[in-house]
Amino acid sequence: MTTRIFNSIDVDQSGNPTVERRNPADSSDLVSVTVSSTAEETRDAIGKAAEAQVAWAATEPVVRGRILMDAAELLRQRQAAYARDLTREEGKTLPEAMGEVQRAIDVLRYYGSEAWRLGGTVFTSGFANTLPYTKREPLGVVGVITPWNFPIAIPSWKIAPALVTGNAVVAKPAELTPLSMKNLADALAEAGLPEGVLNVVYGGGRTVGSAIVSDERVRAVSFTGSTAVGQQIKRELDARGARVQLELGGKNALVVLDDANVEQAAAIAAAGGLGLTGQACTASSRVICTPGIYEEFVAALVRKTNEFVPGNGLDAGVRMGPVVSETQLATDLKALQSVRDAGGEFAAGGNEADGLFLAPSVVTGLPDDHEVNVEEVFGPLVSVLMAKDLDEAIEKANSTKYGLAASICTTSISNAQQFIDKIQAGVIKVNRATTGLDLNVPFGGVKESSTNTFREQGPVAIDFYTWSKSVYLGWD
């Protein structure tokens, strides 16, 4: 079925370019046709947001929260249909998509209930008859720019905290995955979100995205995507004194020590590296093994990898969907070629793709500083390195410009604790895959994976979307 997606702003569409999105697993399946907005239309949407924000900020927080809760209920009723839309537009498997829509539901419920906890701190005062306390205010209009890899969960965890705190939002989904953003926006509108409070603007990053970033009325932007674009956005927002929250790339290491359970470690590496077709910023794209477990681990990982046969994510039993696009596939194939050029070995995979279906690869023998070991690929490719002991493993894990997620497989609490203390990453796991996050736990990276300022998810997301007033209430 074709869905024609229109801008939520009331503009004359005639003459605007359209973007067709086809299912990456089946190019005969036309998923959506989106009308792209111009920069001028994006500025109109920002204007509408600025007008609507005043009344929205004056609305009782619990009323705002109820709208998020009601939207969550609508998503729950439509979960199967929206998961199907997500699989068709992004490619991930139906169980992965069901999980992602569930995450969006939970995020809306979580921030809906945060409405009851929005408050400040009361202090004692050195002045007589005075009560100091803090009070939060919304920033105004905020921008949300999201990628294709979690097309409903990421918009939810950026938009929900912005709305509950009284901001109006201008949101731009990736051109590849507009339908999931529309589904989310529809649920919010049907749940009673006043017009103009959430404005979804479809179109390219260079037109719509840039128009959001450069507009003085937009007081903050939350962005997830590539490091190059994120850094460019940060420079622009820093220059005009607006807030920015970035969630960028990763080269996330999974350290596997001799004392690990080898089968469990291989399952964790495969889930973290190949699940979601490796297209997660938290994917375990590097495994760093100590020598005593190396051979056995690689053999176990190859067995697990062979279970990830790529297929149409709508089909039952498929473990791994296609690569999202031709552009991403070209990046993946270039990485595979660079492995061959460097004399790396494919313990699994290494093959050409069939359409956008790319068999997963396990690579060994690459130099630590090879591009595949230091740059994000964002595909189904895990590189296994060796380190002589825990200290060297941590050193190698810390050696890239990224610092998003890291994990260790070990049965020793002491080893785990040393890893936790020394690893440079925003998310650290022990005996768990680097992918998969709780929605109530702060998320963000260090070094070039983030802004090293505001985290997202959980209660700290509220900080990003608000500013604090210190009030001294006196009486005589």
Ligand SMILES: NC(=O)C1=CN([C@@H]2O[C@H](COP(=O)(O)OP(=O)(O)OC[C@H]3O[C@@H](n4cnc5c(N)ncnc54)[C@H](OP(=O)(O)O)[C@@H]3O)[C@@H](O)[C@H]2O)C=CC1
């Ligand atoms: N951290 C993460 O989770 C993600 C990381 N990536 C990494 O980025 C690589 C490239 O993927 P890609 O989709 O091109 O990532 P981008 O960073 O280009 O895209 C992310 C979002 O930013 C928008 N955008 C692009 N350029 C600008 C700009 N100048 N100003 C404002 N917004 C802009 C995009 O719009 P549009 O695409 O519609 O033009 C999209 O909505 C991947 O291979 C992967 O390594 C990608 C996705 C998610």
Ligand SMILES: O=C(O)CCC(=O)C(=O)O
């Ligand atoms: O691992 C996860 O669940 C979240 C990953 C993520 O946020 C991303 O890839 O952008």
